[in-house]
Amino acid sequence: MAIEVFAPAKINLTLHVTGQRDDGYHLLDSLVVFADVGDTVRVTSADRLSLDIDGPEAGGLDAEPDNLVLRAARLLAPDRGAAITLTKRLPVASGIGGGSADAAAGLRALAQLWDMSLPEPEQALSLGADVPVCLSAMPRRMSGIGERLNPVPPLPAMDILLVNPRVAVSTPTIFRTLAEKNNPPMERDLPRWRDLPDFAGWLANQRNDLALPAIAQQPVITEVIDALSEAGALFAGMSGSGATCFGLFSPDHPPAEPVLRRRHPDWWCARGRVL
Ligand code: C5P
DSSP states (O other), rough: OEEEEEEEEEEEEEEEEEETTTSSSSEEEEEEEEEEEEEEEEEEEEESSEEEEEEEEEGOOOOOTTTTHHHHHHHOTOOOOOOEEOOOSSSSSSSSOHHHHHHHHHHHHHHTTTTTOOHHHHHHHTTTTTHHHHOOOEEEEEEEEEEEEEEEOOOOOOOEEEOOOOOOHHHHHHHHHHOOOOOOOSSSSSSOOSSSSHHHHHHTSSSSSTTTHHHHTTTHHHHHHHHHTTTSEEEEEEEETTSSSEEETTTSSSSHHHHHHHHHSSSEEEEEEOO
């Protein structure tokens, strides 16, 4: 039996860093969405646990024992076997979930293969702060260090253009170099957005507190955000600790990626729908 689970890209539309715990992890308040652009995890029964990685972005990753998909498998059942194939389409270390999305998809696929229940959010959190939200794969307001997940008001239909300038960013370094850790959260009750322009206007008053330290490390991020705005995005920002940026477009907006691809053939670029 083969089971295939899609691992959608995770996008932090907002990311407010509101404090730091004694163990060094940061408290967040983030509006997280997912796109129909992502990796795929396929599992089949086998005696031993194994991982193969293919796909256009496979080069950025090794099937080492500490690969998050293998760690997810061992968290679920330390001694069980499965042949796992990860098809990697999202750039590695790029702020759109990648490893966490793969771990969450791996948990789903293997729980089905092995007829087990999914781990509790606290257990999933041990794989990475973004794994619980990736398990939900739905728009969520994420807080704590990633373990508190709340529903959000309905989002308008929108397309998303993801662009990575092909620079890797180290998440721990970005958090470490963040000057101010105690920033205000989003408002207590999120508004009911009327439409995409209304939502984009609201986003323009929110923040990604990791953008400044990320831009200090990789100034090209500003260029990506400007390129997305010039391409007609109603709102453009950076996801997670970068360097992937996103632009939000009305679903009937003509495709913006051909121009971007022509101007920046070296950048990674993918258009999808917000799920
Ligand atoms: O949990 P994950 O392995 O994805 O996080 C990578 C690194 O990012 C952590 O080791 C930590 O340095 C930083 N981080 C943080 N606070 C968070 C999430 C991540 O400080 N809420």
